[in-house]
Amino acid sequence: MRAIARVTLQSIADRLGVSRMTVSNAFSRPDQLSDALRGRILAEAESLGYLGPDPSARSLATGATGAVGVLWATELRQALSDEVSARFLGAVADELAPSGLALTLLPTRAEGTVVLARDVAMDGAIAFSCDPRLPALDWLQRRNLPLVYVDMTAPRGQVSITIDDRGGARAAAQHLVDLGHRKVALVTPGFGPDAGPTPGPLPEAARQLRVIAERHAGWMEALMAAGVEPTLVNQPKHVADAGEGARLLFASSDRPTAALCLTDVIAQAVLAAAADAGLRVPEDLAVVGFDDHPLALRTRPTLTTVRQDVDAKGRAAARALLRLIAGRADASLSRPRNRCLPVQLQVRGSTQAGFSRTE
C-alpha cells in the first residue's frame, strides 16, 4: 500500500548515472568514493525522500540484523521487582546502543514466544533469569545464536553473568544469626502451597530458578551452620500476596523474630504487614531484603538488604554478548568469561535500631 514506487538505491543510481554500488557505498562506506560524488548522491537521495538502505535487505546481505533478543521471564517479574528488570533492560540497551544494536523483547508469558524466538531476526540473545526448560530457549540454542545467560546457570560451554546470590544470602542470614535471632522466617516464592512451617528442600520447579535456589541455599548454609532451623516459610505467589502471607506469619503462636525475604519488594510488603500487626521493626521483627532496590531507602525504617549492581550486571551482559557476536566474525577473539558479580550486605534500620532515620 505504498502511494508511490519506493525509492531504491537503483533509482538514485539511475538518475545520477552511477552504479548502484556507488550509491550503496555513499551510505555505508563513505571512504570508498570521493566527497564530491558522495555529496551529490546524498543530495539527490534527500530530494527523492530516500531514507537510507532498507534494513531488511541490508540484514539479508550482511547477515547482521541490528538487534539482539532478550528472553524475558515475565512470570518471575512478579517475584522479582519490575523496577529491577527495567533497570537491567535499560542498562543492556544503553550499553548496546553505541554499536547500533537494539534490544528486542521476547516475553515468556505470551503464547507466541516460541514463534518469536524462532522467527524474529536477531544477532544474538540474552536469557534473563528465566526457566531453563523454556521451549523458546531451546530454539535460541538451536539457532546457534550467540547467547548470554543472566542470573541463570548456563549449560556447559555457554556464557553466564550472575551475581553472588548465595554469598549474599549467606551474609544476610549470618547477620541475623549474629544479632541473636533463632526464629527466622523465609519469605519467598518457590515452595508449593503446602509448604509447612519447616521448609523441606526446594521443590524442583523452584530449583530451576537460580535466583531462588541460590538465595535459598545461602540462607540455609548460614542458618544450619548456626544450628538455626527456619521456623516458618511463606510462599507468596505474587508480590501482592506477600503482605497477606506475612499477616498469617505473624498470627502464628510461634511468631518469628526475623524474616529473610527473597527481594526488597517482598520485604516492603512484610514491613507493611508488620506495621499493620503492630509489630515494631526492628525491635519485634527484623527484616532483610535482597537487591538494594531504590525503595530500600524509601521505607521507614530503611531496609537492610544485599546490594547488587543491576546496572553493572546489564552492562556486563551486553559486553559479553558483543564479544560473542564479534567472535563470529573474528575467531581469534577469545570468548568472554563467565562472571559472577559481587554483592554486599547493607545494614540499615530494619535490623538495627538507630538506623531508621539515617542512611
Next chain:
Amino acid sequence: MRAIARVTLQSIADRLGVSRMTVSNAFSRPDQLSDALRGRILAEAESLGYLGPDPSARSLATGATGAVGVLWATELRQALSDEVSARFLGAVADELAPSGLALTLLPTRAEGTVVLARDVAMDGAIAFSCDPRLPALDWLQRRNLPLVYVDMTAPRGQVSITIDDRGGARAAAQHLVDLGHRKVALVTPGFGPDAGPTPGPLPEAARQLRVIAERHAGWMEALMAAGVEPTLVNQPKHVADAGEGARLLFASSDRPTAALCLTDVIAQAVLAAAADAGLRVPEDLAVVGFDDHPLALRTRPTLTTVRQDVDAKGRAAARALLRLIAGRADASLSRPRNRCLPVQLQVRGSTQAGFSRTE
C-alpha cells in the same frame, strides 16, 4: 564464520527433488501442498538441522519484519516509575505476541538512538511518553511507519493513547481543597533549579512532556478555582532527589499542609522525608500521589493517589498499532481512534485518618 554451508530451502528442495517454492510452502502455507509431501519435507529439514525460513530473507520478501519499536524515554524513567514503564512494556508485548510481533526497545538515553530509529527493521512503532522534539521521533515519522503516541500529544492526524492526566490531577487537588488545605506544595520535576516558592508557568521544556504539563494544569485548575495559590514548589531532578527536596520543604517557616506529587514514587519519598522530619501523615501533612503504583498500597499510611490502568493503556496502544499496521494492507479498515483512558481518585490513609491500616 559458519562451520558448514548453511542449510537453505533450496538444499532441501534439491535433496527431495521438489521445487524450492514447495519447501517454502511447507513452512509458511501448509494448505498449499499435500500432507504426505509436507511430512517428508519437514522430516528432511529436521534431519538437516534446518530451523525454518531465515527471518531477514523473509522480511525482505514480504515487507514485514515481525517487530515493532518502542521509543522509550529513559530520562523520564527517572521521574516516572520504572515499574510503571515495565508494566506498560509488558502489557504491550503481551498484546502483540499472539500476532507474532516482538517489541524492540529504542532507548532515548543512548547515543545511538537516531541510528536505531533509522536502521532497525520494524513494522511500526510506539512512542512512549517522550519528548516530541526527539530526533529519533522525526526519523520514525519520515520512515512513514505506523506510529502510536502514548502519553503524548500526537501531531495532527496521528493516533494517541493517553489517560486523563488533567482530570485526575484536578480531582486530586480538589480533594485536598475539600479537606480544607490552603497551603499546598507541588512536588514535581519540570521547573528549573530556580523555581521559587510560588511557581510561575511551566517552563517550555516541561511543557513538552505531556504528563507533567497536564497534571500540573489539572492541579492549578482546581487550586485556582478555590483561590488557593500553591505555596511551594519543589523540583526533584531524580526520584532520589525528591526526598532531599522534601526535607527543604518542611524546613520552611511556612510549611505546607499538603503535597501534590507528580507520581507515587515521588510521593513515597515525600512520605519518608515527612517521617524523618517527625511529621505525622495525614495529620500534619497530607500527601497525594499519581499512578496507583503497586507501592501505593505498601506504604504506611497507604497512599491516596489517582489510579490509572497501565495495563489497559499498554493493550490499547498495542491494539491501535496492530490496526494501523493492518490498515496498510487493507485500506478499507478504519483508522484507530484516539483514546483517553479514565482515571480515578483513590482516597487512602495519606490524606484521611483511619485509612492507614486498611485498603
Next chain:
DNA sequence: GTAAATATCTTTACCGGTACAGAAACCCGT
C-alpha cells in the same frame, strides 16, 4: 461422460541490498 472446480506442484520474477574482485585514472619518486 464432460465441463468446471479443486488440489498440488512448478515457473518466473522479484524483494533491496552488500562483498569482492577488477578496471581505469591518477599520483609519485626516481
Next chain:
DNA sequence: ACGGGTTTCTGTACCGGTAAAGATATTTAC
C-alpha cells in the same frame, strides 16, 4: 618516462526467501 601504489568507481554474483500466475492431475457436479 616508467613501474608500483592509490583512489575511485563498476560488474558480477550472490544473500534466502515469497507472490502470483501457470501447468497438470484429480475431483466434483450434473
